[in-house]
Amino acid sequence: MDLQEIKETGIEIFDKTLDLVYPRHCPVCDEIVSAISFGWDGVVTGQLIHDKCRKKIRYIHGNTCLKCGKLLPDSESDNEYCRDCYKTKHVFDRGFSIFEYRSISGAIYRFKYSGRQEYARFFAGEAKKLCGARLKKLGIEAIVPVPMFKGKEKKRGYNQAEIFAKELSLALKIPMRNDIIERNRNTRPMKELDVCGRRNNLKKAFNITQNDVKFKCILIIDDIYTTGSTIDEIAHEFRITGVKRIYFLTLAIGQTT
Numbered sequence: 001m002d003l004q005e006i007k008e009t010g011i012e013i014f015d016k017t018l019d020l021v022y023p024r025h026c027p028v029c030d031e032i033v034s035a036i037s038f039g040w041d042g043v044v045t046g047q048l049i050h051d052k053c054r055k056k057i058r059y060i061h062g063n064t065c066l067k068c069g070k071l072l073p074d075s076e077s078d079n080e081y082c083r084d085c086y087k088t089k090h091v092f093d094r095g096f097s098i099f100e101y102r103s104i105s106g107a108i109y110r111f112k113y114s115g116r117q118e119y120a121r122f123f124a125g126e127a128k129k130l131c132g133a134r135l136k137k138l139g140i141e142a143i144v145p146v147p148m149f150k151g152k153e154k155k156r157g158y159n160q161a162e163i164f165a166k167e168l169s170l171a172l173k174i175p176m177r178n179d180i181i182e183r184n185r186n187t188r189p190m191k192e193l194d195v196c197g198r199r200n201n202l203k204k205a206f207n208i209t210q211n212d213v214k215f216k217c218i219l220i221i222d223d224i225y226t227t228g229s230t231i232d233e234i235a236h237e238f239r240i241t242g243v244k245r246i247y248f249l250t251l252a253i254g255q256t257t
Contacts, residue, residue, distance in 0.1 A: 023035055024048060024118050025116060025118065025119075026048075026049050026050045026053050027048070027049055027053075027104075027107040027110075027111075027116070027119045027122050027123075028049060028050070028053035028054070028056055028057065028104075028106070028107060029050065029053050030106075030110060030116070031050070033047050033048060033049065033050060034047070035047075048121060048122040048125065049122055056103065057099060057103050057104060058099065058100040058102075058103040059098065059099060059100070059126075059130060060096075060097050060098060060099065060100060060130070060253060061130075063077040065080075065081050065082035065084075065085055066080045066081060066094065067081050067082075067085040067090060067094060067095070068081075068082060068084065068085050068090070068094075068095045068225060068228055068253070069094070069095045069096045069097050069225070069253060070082045070084070070085075070097075070225075070253050070254070070255065071100070071253075071255070084227065084228075088227075088228065090228055090231075090232055090235075091231075091232040091233075091235035091236050091239060091246070092220070092228070092231050092232060092235040092246045092247065092248055093245050093246050093247055094247050094248075095225060095228070095231065095247065095248040095249070095250070095253075096131050096134070096135070096247070096248070096249050096250075097225055097249070097250045097251070097252055097253035098123065098126055098127050098130055098131070098249075098250075098251055098252065099126075099251060099252045099253075100252065100253075101224065101252040101253060101254050101255075104251065104252055105252070107119055108223055108224065108251055108252060111123075111160055111163075111164075111223070111251075112156075112160045112223060113156075115157070117158060117160075117163050120160075120163045120164045120166070120167040121167050123164055123167065123168075123251055124164065124167035124168040124170070124171045125171060127168055127171070127249060128168075128171040128172060131249070132171070132172055135172060135174075135219065135247075135249070136172065136174075138217060138219075138245070138247060139217050139245075140174055140217050140218065140219045140247065141174070141175070141215045141216065141217050141218065142174070142175050142176070142177045142180075142215050142218050142219070143165050143168055143169050143172075143174050143175065143176045143177070143218075143219050143221060144165070144176075144177055144178070144180065144181065144218050144219065144220050144221065144234075145159060145161040145162040145164070145165035145176070145178055145220075145221045145222075146161045146220060146221065146222040146230055146231075146234060147159065147161075147162075147178070147181055147182050147183045147206070148161070148162075148183060149183045149184075149185065149186040149187070150182075150183075151186060152186055159178075160223055161221050161222050161223055162176075162178050162221075164221055164223070164251065165178070165221040168221065168249070174219070179209065179210070180208060180209055180210045180213055181206055181207065181208055181209060181234060181237060181238070182206065182207055182209050183205055183206055184204075184205065184206065184207045185204075185205055187202060187205050202229055202230060202233040203233075205233060206233055206234050206237050207237070208237050208238070208240070208241055210241075213238065213241040213242065213243065215243055216242075216243060216244045216245065217243070217244065217245040217246075217247075218238060218243055218245075218246055218247070219247050219248065219249055220234055220235070220246065220247070220248040220249075221248070221249055221250070222248065222250045222251075223250060223251050223252070224250055224251065224252050224253070224254070225248070225250040225252070225253045225254065226253075226254045231248045235248075
């Protein structure tokens with residue numbers, strides 16, 4: 001067993017011990033998930049969600065937009081792109097999402113605003129199962145969470161995109177970098193704005209903090225994709241530094257507007 005394997009085994013043992021002392025909550029119902037359960041296959045450990053709750057989640061699969069990853073309605077299933085992406089020229093190359101928003105909205109709300117950072121491990125595990133192989137083939141060199149304005153992050157206590165990105169980094173074994181771009185001003189909540197307002201709201205809101213960004217392929221991480229304004233603005237800053245391929249992954253994605 002090499003040093004890396006010893007380290008990973010140690011982390012796994014530590015995590016399982018924590019699960020016994022501080023039981024995790026199911027991301028769907030928010031009730032406690034037993035650290036140890038007994039079934040026909042014997043003792044089961046490490047569960048992150050109730051079996052009955054997993055059935056309530058809807059995943060993104062089937063006919064999707066080849067640009068942003070939104071599900072295409074049956075009437076547009078033969079199209080390459082969704083109506084939004086036909087109308088908008090995006091800066092990023094392609095995006096992926098894990099869940100249909102309505103089926104996981106409660107979990108995302110608690111993850112963002114109620115301190116349920118523990119959900120991130122479940123989210124990362126599902127991301128790996130659903131699109132981990134595709135993401136690995138893209139040659140991604142760094143996972144970059146969408147930064148939060150420092151004052152806002154201090155008030156909330158954490159950046160949910162960064163928490164998810166850390167778990168995804170562990171799952172995919174791709175480095176997470178939270179030190180190369182920052183949000184330099186506090187923008188208005190995006191849900192209050194239309195498409196045009198969102199883009200104007202984010203003008204010059206992000207700033208690259210490294211003089212020499214050497215990555216050629218990155219994956220931007222956020223919680224929800226709606227219009228792509230945030231991802232585009234960040235992608236624009238990275239394009240200037242010479243990043244050639246820019247993808248994104250979000251927990252959930254909305255419907256075509």
